[in-house]
Amino acid sequence: MQGSDITFKYIAVICFLFMFIGCGGTPDKNPLLEKAKTDFQQAENDSMIVTKAPVALKEAEEALEMSETLWQDKSDQELVTHHAYIAKQKVAIARETAELNAAQDEVERAETERQRVLIEARKAEAVAAEKRAEEALTMAQKERQEAELARQRAEQLAKRVNELEASQTERGLVLTLGDVLFDFNKATLKPGGERAVTELTKFLKEYPERKVMIEGFTDSIGSESYNKDLSRRRADAVRMELNTNGISSGRIQIRGYGENFPVASNDTEAGRQRNRRVEVIISDKDGIIDERVQ
Secondary structure, rough: OOHHHHHHHHHHHHHHHHHHHHHHOOOOOOHHHHHHHHHHHHHHHHHHHHHHHHHHHHHHHHHHHHHHHHHHHOHHHHHHHHHHHHHHHHHHHHHHHHHHHHHHHHHHHHHHHHHHHHHHHHHHHHHHHHHHHHHHHHHHHHHHHHHHHHHHHHHHHHHHHHHHOOEHHHHHHHHEEEEHHHHOOOOEEEHHHHHHHHHHHHHHHOOOOEEEEEEEEEEOOOOOHHHHHHHHHHHHHHHHHHHOOOOHHHHEEEEOOOOOOOOOOOOOOHHHHHHHEEEEEOOOOOOOOOOOOO
16 A cells, blocks of 8 residues: 555656646756655665665666756756656665565565465565556656647647637637628628638637637617628628538527627728628637627
């Protein structure tokens, strides 16, 4: 049970370090490396370990020196942590080996049958401890691979967002389709608008967990009811284009806000043109989009 507690404790430490390293800059100290140093110093001062497990203790020292060298060379923090973890495990193995050897010496002074039983028990315990250590190392490597895959997915998403010419807002990614993509006072997409929706379709097919909210807006010319209807029809035109390209209606919501929520003054033609728009809000990875409040 002691070996299992040690293993799970350091798995938790490694997970914390991976999260810490992913969120910020290089720390002043590597906690796992510092703990490995402390454990090795304690083992080095333990006469039983020095006399009963000198080879295992030497291997732990070499692993610790490798981790310290990587740290001093400012190598990748995950690599430093990986070798520090190995050093920590080797110190634990040295301690267990010393205990095993000491037990074997004691057994040799006892009767033959008792000697055989205790030796086999200790061997089984050592094999189990080694197996747990190997499993922990495998898990750490798997987590490192998953972290790398997550980093690659994030880079790919950033690249696609840039290609889509979307902007990041508090509500999510926003793609704005301007008034020039519709004929005047019409709700039918022009070829330029269809091309923009085609790019949006490609993005949504690459990220099937994401949903969209399509919001239409107008300037202040005309009645409020007409503008609201026109804005909704334009939003619906984008929705239908997405449906045609294979995006299910279950992933799409539409809103028509008419002349509400202007982004420029309606006192000039340039301002009115900016207000005549369709905004496509792309959800987060959980498919959540907050309703517009301003």
